[in-house]
Amino acid sequence: MKKIFYLLSAVLMITGCRQPAPGHQSSNSDQPLPDSVLPSWNEGKTRTAILEFVDAVTDSNDVNYVKPEDRIAVFDNDGTLWSEQPMYFQGLFAFDRIRSLAAQHPEWKTKQPYKAVLENDMKTLAEAGIMGIGQIVGASHAGMTSAEFKQIVLNWIDTARHPIKKVKYTELTYKPMKELILYLQQNGFKTFIVSGGGVDFMRPWAERAYNIPSENIVGTYANLKFEMVNDTPALRRESDGLFVDDGPGKPVGIQRFIGKQPIAAFGNSDGDLQMLQYSTIGKGIRFGLIVHHTDAEREWAYDRASHIGKLDKALDEAAKRNWTIVDMKKDWNTIY
Amino acid sequence: MKKIFYLLSAVLMITGCRQPAPGHQSSNSDQPLPDSVLPSWNEGKTRTAILEFVDAVTDSNDVNYVKPEDRIAVFDNDGTLWSEQPMYFQGLFAFDRIRSLAAQHPEWKTKQPYKAVLENDMKTLAEAGIMGIGQIVGASHAGMTSAEFKQIVLNWIDTARHPIKKVKYTELTYKPMKELILYLQQNGFKTFIVSGGGVDFMRPWAERAYNIPSENIVGTYANLKFEMVNDTPALRRESDGLFVDDGPGKPVGIQRFIGKQPIAAFGNSDGDLQMLQYSTIGKGIRFGLIVHHTDAEREWAYDRASHIGKLDKALDEAAKRNWTIVDMKKDWNTIY
Secondary structure, eight states, X not given: OHHHHHHHHHHHXXXXXXXXXXXXXXXXXXXXXXXXXXXXXXXXXXXXXXXXXXXXXXXXXXXXXXXXXXXXXXEOOBTTTBOOOXXXXXXXXXXXXXXXXXXXXXXGGTSTTHHHHHTTOHHHHHHHHHHHHHHXXXXXXXXXXXXXXXXXXXXXXXXXXXXXXXXXXXXXXXXXXXXXXXXXXXXXXXXXXEEEEEHHHHHHHHHHHXXXXXGGEEEEBOOEEEXXXXXXXXXXXXXXXXXXXXXXXXXXXXXXXXXXXXXXXXXXXXXXXXHHHHHHSSSSOOEXXXXXXXXXXXXXXXXXXXXXXXXXXXXXXXXXXXXXXEEHHHHBSOOO | OHHHHHHHHXXXXXXXXXXXXXXXXXXXXXXXXXXXXXXXXXSSHHHHHHHXXXXXXXXXXXXXXXXXXXXXXXXXOBTTTBOOOSSOHHHHHHHHHHHHHGGGOGGGGTSTTHHHHHTTOHHHHHHHHXXXXXXXXXXXXXXXXXXXXXXXXXXXXXXXXXXXXXXXXXXXXXXXXXXXXXXXXXXXXXXXXXXXXXXXXXXXXXXXXHTOOGGGEEEEBOOEXXXXXXXEEEEEEOSSSOBOOSTTHHHHXXXXXXXXXXXXXXXXSGGGHHHHHHHHXXXXXXXEEEXXXXXXXXXXXXXXXXXXXXXXXXXXXXXXXXXXXXXXXXXXXXXX
């Protein structure tokens, strides 16, 4: 039933004729909220904060009303829209590629970080951080065309299984966050992913997984080179000219790709700190939210000490900035 | 009346509830076409080629049907959506800036290209090409914040007058092309500007002038640096890390910002050659169009020998690729 709802919504969006927003149902009213609004979110102050923000910016009589073209909402991906343990999933993707190419590269047996990949040494890899993984991704995928890379990503996302959860990676996307994206879209928001992950890694599957079109996906990228080969155009991936859409790079990516300051930002780690600052400090009502991974049973529990998705400075700043913290264990009745 | 039509359309787009496409009115039918479809285009093979292409990709019974999410159309700006003589308008903007800052820079009196600007030496400036103008733009606007630059652009576009036509620059946007953008949007296309012009120069006014939202505007950019100053976030413009969204850079910009191969491309010069190749060579029906400046009386007439908007290689390739050529004098009953 939920699937049909998503599908229908996607079709309506695509045909450019979706229904008007469901209106300005006040979260303070005595009426019970309809089941269709954020059903995976438990009642409480987190859910209420979201509803009140959306009510305010969509109510043309409210002092905080925002015109639809300025209702820009940005979402981090890793740890915010899908899980990121025991390693960023793009890292696991790159590791699978390294393993499948290892026979052609005997030197990798003794050379880091390839050695760590082949020995499944997650600790060393986690310590290499998103930049180290970026190097592996870049090195293992430079030289091929964008079309070839897309096909490799699609094959992987269709067949690979998470090492612990044993399910497809797209099954590890968060149901409450997908509901939130849809809810914002239904209320006239333009929703974007702004991720440290590679833009060409996300686009092949994220469009369908999150109902966010490829042009609304911002991420890390390197140079491309246009070529005509046998009268056929191609874009070849290069390893230089890396733009890292993480940390202070996120506001840069937002300005470059979107050209407007968002009014809402959703993240989970210190890599989202500057995006949250850029989106929430400004005129009018703003909304910042941090997904706090507190559920060791259903997902993972980690924050200040984690190599992956470290949440430390942004957690301190949340109190100062009045950002909403999702307690995953308490606020979400369903994770996936 | 036309203004109201545009405004209404924009409002409907923004509210996310525009009407379905007006359908698959065949251009071969005996019925006269309604006045509302491309009224500034004269009847003839150019207009017919556009209508037949749109008919084919929007008719779900046609072998060439394309799903709305893949109906990507890309437009060059200078010379395609607005005039570009006697100089790219962003060049004229930068020259106005140089003049207003000249008192603080006495050294400019003897230093090129500033000397040419101060002496109004258009020949030298035209020969400097888009890259030379890019340097002037970059040099004269580095160091300020994105917000400051936006305000300067807005002030200029609201007050500056074209040196020959003596009207505001936004009054030199082409009515037939704006009708075409709207027509494509009404038929479920996603429309993008992909211009050699600076993305931050276009966005402040192009959103309203062409009914294309800021996130659908792709252009030349340099590095930005995120800063927190007095607890306020800002993006500072730097002069390095230039990405030139022109020539072979246009397919790169398309892949980076949009992530899909367009099915229709609209340009006017050799700077659009690779964008036209990338968009029109591929499976299924494609549409390439070149605006040929043939109207010395109402606009300007130039092609192979022009320093600005040189159209030479792309004109040769048009015949080979079956691209549609707009003869501005013959095909457009109204220019502006």
